[in-house]
Amino acid sequence: METRIRSIFLSACAACMALILSTSLVIAQDNSSDDQSDNDSQQKSVIQPDLKRRDINQASIDSENFEIGLFAGIISIEDFSSSAILGARAAYHITEDFFVEASYAQADAGETSFEILSGGAPFLTDEEREYSYYNVSVGYNLNGEVFLSENWVFNSATYFTIGAGSTEFGGDENFTVSIGAGYRLLLTDYFAVHVGLKDNIFNSEIIGEEKTTHNIEYGIGATVFF
Amino acid sequence: MASWSKFYALASLILALTASKTVFADDDLPEVQIEEQFIEMHTGPALGFPVFHVAAKGEWITVIKRRTNWFKVRTDKGKEGWVKLDDLRLTLSSEGEAVKVEDGSFDSFQQRDFEFGAYGGALEGVPSMSVFAGWVITENIATELSYSQALGDFSENRYALLSVTHTTFPEWKVSPYFRLGFGQLQTKPKANLVQSGEETRTSDLLAGSIGVRYYLAQNFVVRLEYQNLLALTDRDDNEELEEWKLGFAVFF
Structure with a gap:
């Protein structure tokens, strides 16, 4: 050089x-x-007119590697029916292919079939029924384009994430592995809408015996790059 | 009912962020001149997006913004597209110098100011997770703030640490480091044990670590670390904990 x-x-x-x-x-x-x-x-x-060119070596270029946004959807909490879930996500794009992502979401769990049928005492208090999780994931993008019409083209990416975190439910924090896939449609350079599907896997003893639970959520979201 | 108010706060923050996205006046944007025969412009910031335009030698292009190692540019004729870093490097500034930009290379890693990342590991055999943010003071010394959570079958441990890291050979791609820190540890028994009389305990914490970091690729560093924690309890014996963890860091 x-x-x-x-x-x-x-x-x-x-x-x-x-x-x-x-x-x-x-x-x-x-x-x-x-x-x-x-x-x-x-x-x-x-x-050769005397143009004043601003040089790149001095100028700071606006870099947009962070992405922040909200999502909403439905989560099926194993044994405790399905509930609405609302969350936030923040991502940092390391390369065009890889990103890291942190997310947090919360929902109110419903009742088990047993609680509904027996009409007896509930398993959990209202406070224990609050379901919330956080996780940190690594994601991989498959970049592409969508042609809504011949001249109406958007950039998009299908992405896969894998990560770990913690779920608070039933008064306990549980180590949680989450596997997800999503689709990001960039309406402008910095505004994107998402569709996502995620499985949150953790071991739970709420029903008595310890078992691995799969808590599958899906939803839509919107993010901005900055 | 869960408290949703924090999401309203975040939503308004995001709205503010969107609104504050200033469109730079063209005069403020840097311009570069194409020196090679041509430069390829892609429709998006990744190799997967097709080349839709080629700007010729001698043309001036305006650099609008950056995403990872891609630059959004505009030609004099108003065509907008994305150019990759390696191509932008081949352009010239108005003084005829080759264009220099931060590229996430090992050189720029050595000049980093901030780092953040996450670890996953095992604390006394139970899964643990940590997040950290660090400020690099000199090439050898950095301070770090970290927060960890370890989830066991009987209890949940959370601890926060403020520490100082010494990297002895910062010029090595695989480089050992040492860390000393202090903080607080909170131990909470599992819900099914609460009835047995156990309570949440908080104690001061000292930590010593030895680890190795590896500059893996663009902007990305991998760390492997062994940490020894000493919890200063108010019981007769202090508690010693061992933790192994593997993590990553990104830097600025």
């Missing part, structure tokens, strides 16, 4: 020197061609 800069610099210097030398020679040789050279310089200024 350095040698390249140096060679460009040197050749620029050489060109300048040559130009100065040749002009002074021309002026020294023949004064009658003064008018001609004036014309030349005028023409030159027409061809």
Whole structure:
């Protein structure tokens, strides 16, 4: 790189020197061609106007690698029916393919079939029925384009995520692995809408025996890049 | 009923963020001149997006914004597209110099100011997760703030640490580091044990770590770490905990 800069610099210097030398020679040789050279310089200024270009080496370029937004959907909490879920996500795009993402969401769990049928005492208090999770995931994009019509084209990406976090439910925090897939449609350079599907897997003892529960959620979201 | 109010706050923050996205006046945007025979413009910021336009040698292009290693540019004729970093490097500034931009390379990693990332691991055999953010003071020394959660069968541990890291050989791609920190540990018994009389305990915490970091690729660093934690309990014996963890960091 350095040698390249140096060679460009040197050749620029050489060109300048040559130009100065040749002009002074021309002026020294023949004064009658003064008018001609004036014309030349005028023409030159027409061809190369003195534009002020702002250089990239000093300017800070607005980089948009962060993405933040909200999502809403339905989560099926194993044994506790389905509920509405509302969450927030923030992502940092490392390369065009990979990103890391943190998300947080909460829902109010419903009742088990047993609670409804028996009409007896509820398993959980209202507070314990609050379901919330956070997780940190790594994601991979498959970038593409969508043609809604011939001239109406949007950039998009199908992405897959895998991550870990914690789910608070039934008064306990549970280590949770989450696997997800989603689709991001970029309506503008910085505004995107999402459709996503995620499975939150954790071990639970709420029903008595310990078992692995799958809590599948899907939903839509919107994010902005900044 | 769960408290949804925090989402309203976040929603208004996002709206404010969207509204505050200033469109830079054209005069403020940097311009570069194409030096190679041509430069390819893609429809989006990734190789997967097709090339739809080619700008020729000598043309000036305006650089509008950046996403990862892609730059949105506009030609004099108003065509807008995305150019990759390697191509932008081949353009020249108005002084005829090759264009220089931050590229997430190992060199720029060594000049980083901030880092953040996450770990997954095992604390005394139970899964643990940590997030951290760090400020790099010199090439050897950095401070870090981290928050961890370990979820066991009987209890849940959370701890926060403020620490100082020393990287002895910052110029190595695979480089060992040492860390000392202090903070607080909170231990909460599982709900099914609460009835047995256990309560949430908080104790001061000292931590020492030894680890190795590896600059894997563009903007991405992997860390493997062993941490020894000493909880200063108010019982007769202090509690010693061991943690192994693997994580990643991104930097600015």
